[in-house]
Structures are given as structure tokens and as C-alpha cells.
Amino acid sequence: MIKKRVSINVGAGYDVHIGPALLDTCGETLRQVLGECRLAIITDSNVERLYLDKVKKSLSSSGFESVSLTFPAGESSKNISTLSAILEFLAENNFTRKDAVVALGGGVVGDICGFASSVFLRGIRYVQIPTTLLSAVDSSVGGKTAIDLEAGKNLAGAFKQPEVVICDTDTLSTLNETELSNGVAESVKYGILFDKELFDEFAKSDLKSLLDDKEKLVNMIARCVSHKGRIVEKDEFDNGERRLLNLGHTIGHAVEKCSSFSVPHGHAVAIGTSMIARAGEEKGLTECGTFDAVKTVLEKYALPTSCEFSSCELLSSSLNDKKRKGNKIGLVIIESIGKCYIKEEPIEALESYIK
Ligand code: GLY
Numbered sequence: 001m002i003k004k005r006v007s008i009n010v011g012a013g014y015d016v017h018i019g020p021a022l023l024d025t026c027g028e029t030l031r032q033v034l035g036e037c038r039l040a041i042i043t044d045s046n047v048e049r050l051y052l053d054k055v056k057k058s059l060s061s062s063g064f065e066s067v068s069l070t071f072p073a074g075e076s077s078k079n080i081s082t083l084s085a086i087l088e089f090l091a092e093n094n095f096t097r098k099d100a101v102v103a104l105g106g107g108v109v110g111d112i113c114g115f116a117s118s119v120f121l122r123g124i125r126y127v128q129i130p131t132t133l134l135s136a137v138d139s140s141v142g143g144k145t146a147i148d149l150e151a152g153k154n155l156a157g158a159f160k161q162p163e164v165v166i167c168d169t170d171t172l173s174t175l176n177e178t179e180l181s182n183g184v185a186e187s188v189k190y191g192i193l194f195d196k197e198l199f200d201e202f203a204k205s206d207l208k209s210l211l212d213d214k215e216k217l218v219n220m221i222a223r224c225v226s227h228k229g230r231i232v233e234k235d236e237f238d239n240g241e242r243r244l245l246n247l248g249h250t251i252g253h254a255v256e257k258c259s260s261f262s263v264p265h266g267h268a269v270a271i272g273t274s275m276i277a278r279a280g281e282e283k284g285l286t287e288c289g290t291f292d293a294v295k296t297v298l299e300k301y302a303l304p305t306s307c308e309f310s311s312c313e314l315l316s317s318s319l320n321d322k323k324r325k326g327n328k329i330g331l332v333i334i335e336s337i338g339k340c341y342i343k344e345e346p347i348e349a350l351e352s353y354i355k
Pocket of ligand 1: 138139141142144238242245246
């Protein structure tokens, strides 16, 4: 069976292991990376049911003592109360700086565990075990951690790189179509940004054949992770090139907000990416035909490419975007498939992209 390892050279550096059945051997992998320590497995109510026992078994057969905490699944748990519960749990269990947190789950689990690890005792180690396609290709790698505030998503957080990422591709088989397409949206993003060949592969393939062909799936995830790693290595703290990874996210975040977060993140990014492709073409910034190509691929994976919100609603939701710096916002423009750049625009110009 195919397995891949992608090295991310940020800070002390870490590996992303990608392949089937990796949960069965996660204890061995963590033993090699972490040495002797205690582990706190933090997960959500969906993932607990499916994978917690398997992970605990592998950890204990590698000699780890572990404790676990589960919180209700869903974005609404990514808040200060859950963060507080995780911190109290680590303290009650006398975790020290030698010990580590295991984030077992999707983006919500990974983001909140990373943040808890960055502040508990002013920083303890953590590892990511992503169980969704979106967290496998994007959020588990690169060290962005966060919780949501009443005022918006991911508004409090820290940069904290994991010690290792273990992506067991078998876990993706329990995802529903919405969750899978969510992850495809972020994966297609890497094709549009950096890799026309990857984009063309998405154009030729479909969800079923992607999941059925295990080798293709591992290769696709590894390719996305390599692109992300290369960017994060150059710009860990999101001041320059890393902002390219926000393709489709300015409008996407506005769509999420307008829908009170009922539109999932990947779907919102698909809408944002389509809108920026269309606006770019209209403004002569984007190669003709790009919008059609992007729309066709996204729709093939059951992703939306437009939304019901008015430009007025989207615009007012974009104004407190955390990517805004003063009166300017860096918009990611598609020059052609595989080639994008950041255009610093005054906030007032956003309207002309959203219209
Ligand atoms: N998800 C975008 C980033 O990590 O920068």
C-alpha cells in the first residue's frame, strides 16, 4: 500500500505521514517523534465513536499512558468555553511541558487543540491526526490555530506548529459528500494557485474515482501538503506569500458569515473562488476562460459557485475581515490556472469584485 511522507521545514521541522491504516501504527510513529511522555487525546463526539478506541489501542501498545477528552462535534464548539475545558483538563491531569496533546479530528479539533497547546504552560507539544479531507490538505499543516469569537471566525489564535501530522486516508471513507467536497474545494485551490497539472487531474476525475483509487488519493493529498509546506516555509507568519492560500477566502468568509455559518467553509471558498475568477476576467486581470474552467471543476464535485446573498450583504460582512490591514485588503487574483498573485486593493474596491 502506498504511503507518503512530506517534510515541512519550519522551526524544528516535522513530517506529514499520509497513507492508509496509519491509525493502527500511530503509537509507534508518536513514540519515535515524542519519546516518553503522557498524551491527552482531544476529539469530538463524531470522531470519538469512530476512531478513539483504535488510537488508544495503538498508543497503549507503544507504551503511552493517555487520557482523553471529547467535546460536541461542530463549529459551534470552537469557542472559549471549549478552550477553557481543554486547558482545565490538562491542568487537572497534571500535564507538564514534557507531555503532548493529540488532536484527533477535523479542522475544529485541530485548530482548538493547537491553540490550547500554544497557551498551556506557555506552550506544550501537540500532534495532528486529521480525519477530514479539509484538515488533511490544509488546516492540520502550517501551524495556524484558533477559536471563533462572537464577532467572527478564527479571531483569536496563535501560530504553533505540530510535532508531526498523521493522516490516515482510511478515515476519509466515513465522510459524507458535503464533507468530502469541502476538502476538494481546498485541494482544487492548490491547483489553481500553483499546479495546473493537479487542477487538470481534478477536471478529469470525480469524487468516486478519487476515493476508490487509494494511490491517487494519497498522491493528491501529498501534493497539496507539499505546496502548502513550501509556502509556509517561506512565510510562517502570514505576512507575505502565505496570503496566497487565502484564494477565495475574502468573499468565502463573507458568505459563511451571511449564512450564519450554515454554508460549510469549503463550499464558501468555492463560491469565493468562482466570484474572484469572474471578476478578474471582467477586469482583464484573469485569462479568459478561467472562470468557466474553475466553475466546471467545482460543480463536478458538487460545489456551489454562486450564492443568494446580495453584493451589499457580502460587502458589509467583508469589512471586518481579519486579512484587512488598515484601509487595504490583499486580494488573491488568478492570472491563469496555476498562477496567482496578491493585489493590494483599497477596501472600497472590494465592491467592484463582489458585484
Ligand atoms: N489555511 C490557510 C493557511 O494556513 O494559511
